[in-house]
Amino acid sequence: MGKPSLYESLGLPRDASKEEIRHAYRQLVLRLHPDKNVSAGETELFIDIQQAYELLSDPMRKADYDSHLPDELSRVSPLNIQIYYSQPSLVRLSEPQLIYSLLELSLQTDTNQLVSSTPMNISLVVDCSTSMQGIRLDTVKLTAIELVRQLQPNDIFSLIKFNDRAELLIPAGTLSDIKSTEMKIQLLQAGGGTEIFKGLEMGFSQVSQFRSNNRVNHVILITDGRTYGDEVSCDRLADQSSALGISISSLGIGTQWNDKFLDHLTSKTGGICKYVSDIQDIRSSILGEISRLGSNLTEQITYNYQALQEVELHSAFRLHPASSPLVLGPPLILGFIPKHGTLNILLEFLIKDIPSSITSFTLAKGLINYEIPRHKIKTNYVQRLIFERKITNDPIHEAPPTIILNAMTSFTLYFMQERARDEMAKGDFNSATRHMENLATNLLRKGENDLAQTILDEVAYIHTNRSYSENGEKRLKYATRSLFLPARTEGNNL
Amino acid sequence: MIVCPNCGNKEMPGALFCKECGTQLVNISRDPTLAIPSSLSDQLHEQLVEDKSQDVPPTPMDASLSLFLTDIGEVIPLEGLSEYTIGRSSEDQPILPDIDLAPYHAYDYGISRLHASIKINTPYAFLIDFGSANGTQLNGQKITPHKPYPITHGDIIMLGEMKIQLLVNR
Numbered sequence: 001m002g003k004p005s006l007y008e009s010l011g012l013p014r015d016a017s018k019e020e021i022r023h024a025y026r027q028l029v030l031r032l033h034p035d036k037n038v039s040a041g042e043t044e045l046f047i048d049i050q051q052a053y054e055l056l057s058d059p060m061r062k063a064d065y066d067s068h069l070p071d072e073l074s075r076v077s078p079l080n081i082q083i084y085y086s087q088p089s090l091v092r093l094s095e096p097q098l099i100y101s102l103l104e105l106s107l108q109t110d111t112n113q114l115v116s117s118t119p120m121n122i123s124l125v126v127d128c129s130t131s132m133q134g135i136r137l138d139t140v141k142l143t144a145i146e147l148v149r150q151l152q153p154n155d156i157f158s159l160i161k162f163n164d165r166a167e168l169l170i171p172a173g174t175l176s177d178i179k180s181t182e183m184k185i186q187l188l189q190a191g192g193g194t195e196i197f198k199g200l201e202m203g204f205s206q207v208s209q210f211r212s213n214n215r216v217n218h219v220i221l222i223t224d225g226r227t228y229g230d231e232v233s234c235d236r237l238a239d240q241s242s243a244l245g246i247s248i249s250s251l252g253i254g255t256q257w258n259d260k261f262l263d264h265l266t267s268k269t270g271g272i273c274k275y276v277s278d279i280q281d282i283r284s285s286i287l288g289e290i291s292r293l294g295s296n297l298t299e300q301i302t303y304n305y306q307a308l309q310e311v312e313l314h315s316a317f318r319l320h321p322a323s324s325p326l327v328l329g330p331p332l333i334l335g336f337i338p339k340h341g342t343l344n345i346l347l348e349f350l351i352k353d354i355p356s357s358i359t360s361f362t363l364a365k366g367l368i369n370y371e372i373p374r375h376k377i378k379t380n381y382v383q384r385l386i387f388e389r390k391i392t393n394d395p396i397h398e399a400p401p402t403i404i405l406n407a408m409t410s411f412t413l414y415f416m417q418e419r420a421r422d423e424m425a426k427g428d429f430n431s432a433t434r435h436m437e438n439l440a441t442n443l444l445r446k447g448e449n450d451l452a453q454t455i456l457d458e459v460a461y462i463h464t465n466r467s468y469s470e471n472g473e474k475r476l477k478y479a480t481r482s483l484f485l486p487a488r489t490e491g492n493n494l
Numbered sequence: 495m496i497v498c499p500n501c502g503n504k505e506m507p508g509a510l511f512c513k514e515c516g517t518q519l520v521n522i523s524r525d526p527t528l529a530i531p532s533s534l535s536d537q538l539h540e541q542l543v544e545d546k547s548q549d550v551p552p553t554p555m556d557a558s559l560s561l562f563l564t565d566i567g568e569v570i571p572l573e574g575l576s577e578y579t580i581g582r583s584s585e586d587q588p589i590l591p592d593i594d595l596a597p598y599h600a601y602d603y604g605i606s607r608l609h610a611s612i613k614i615n616t617p618y619a620f621l622i623d624f625g626s627a628n629g630t631q632l633n634g635q636k637i638t639p640h641k642p643y644p645i646t647h648g649d650i651i652m653l654g655e656m657k658i659q660l661l662v663n664r
Binding site for chain 2 (some may be wrong): 087093096098208400405415416435439440441445447456
């Protein structure tokens, strides 16, 4: 595969414009600047990027570099991009307006060009605080052992235990002595507090040692607690992790963990956050996550869009796979394309003003970057993606595509649930219960009777107790989110 | 601005759903519930009457309930269930109400697809409005959605503009 070109190291196509080069550089600097106390390996990366930019921004040196550049392996991007809009045009209005877009990504690759499976480079970061004691930790241990037995000879594995501090139990590398590894896992003991950053940082550094484009580079955090005071460091780490193409997933056990924080953290890296209410599900969740990672066709797909003046990307939501709100960028980490099916993202744009001089409006423009680790020849890809609509003076009456309406139905319900949650947090019980009741009415209409009943029971509980029931808050959130599950949305695929 | 026909919440142009009540705002292929303008007395009631539940005697254990559609002259018996959802069926609706008023011109009366329910919890029966578009009245008073109200023989229930009397037969 050789050394990546300067364009590749900046995530740019070879015919990148001056503006695109500058934008890509700025984004990377924001994420990797050494002033932001980055680990050693990244300072090097930062210097590479610095040098690449200096060369490419100098027209003379750029021309010279371009002329010596070997031909690109393949110009064809195997990514199929399908964009749906809620309206055929934007109407000139004197007030702000909304438009929705659904981005559907799929991969068209010749399977002959793919190696059969991607080697793993994963780190298991296990919370061993006091609350994990007993069946929780025991189940995690058994699953970890099962996982170790499944590993292929060239898979890289590491395991970190953490409480108030982190301890490297199994250093990253291929496993030579399975027996002693199993023994080490077996001896894990619980005790102490939960400081997620320490564990996560060690997991990240273990994975980054062996980071490579043709591996699945991933950290799995298993926790049942809430971290205090180190959220900002975690957030920072997620940025670095995402910049290096290392994704983080998390598994939250029970009710005490901070789902908002972990959702945010994992979504920043293209990973997913799962809620496990039942101990029985720990095993299937961990093993499921591993098999998902192994079968994905792409590693995280990034949309590095440029912020524009008259329009704001108001919200972004991944519908499928692993539905989750996305952290707004730029860049936007979209997720990955599963083995079967598509990656679907719902975007809400808020248009503040339409200048009178233009006839076509750009909602977003930028570059899509992704890796296909299993590809034999070329693993890094980049291509342009632009969202735009023409402008008309009168509205064109045309029904929004079914795929958007279906997505928006579920999204609206999820949004109502989140809103009720925020209102609960503020102590506004009346608004919260009203929104929950409205949500229940809509669910009844959709035929989701069980979920509707669960919500109404919760409302009754809130009326008497002025708080969510013990499991209620997370259960409602993940249950409304499950409305997006493939079983419900896949049948509607256009 | 777009105003939600169901709850009056304001949304930006381009919005597809009401963020307040979840109502679809565009391209409603199936007919929406006919909106009946609220009268002055409705508004007065909303201001004056705050959830004043009536005092209801228990219904005998062996009694059977039925609904008398006063304008139409039909009697619908309530048999076999502990809760009856009332509404009108429409084409693409996944679940049907137990008591479907569509044959009685429910649309013209402003009845929602899932309007209300009658729950029988012996020895009492309760009326619950499902946050319907035009609301439910019990003996001339508008009731709060999702809240059960005890009902008894002779009570007049208004679903939208359809008048229904509850009959308890011993």
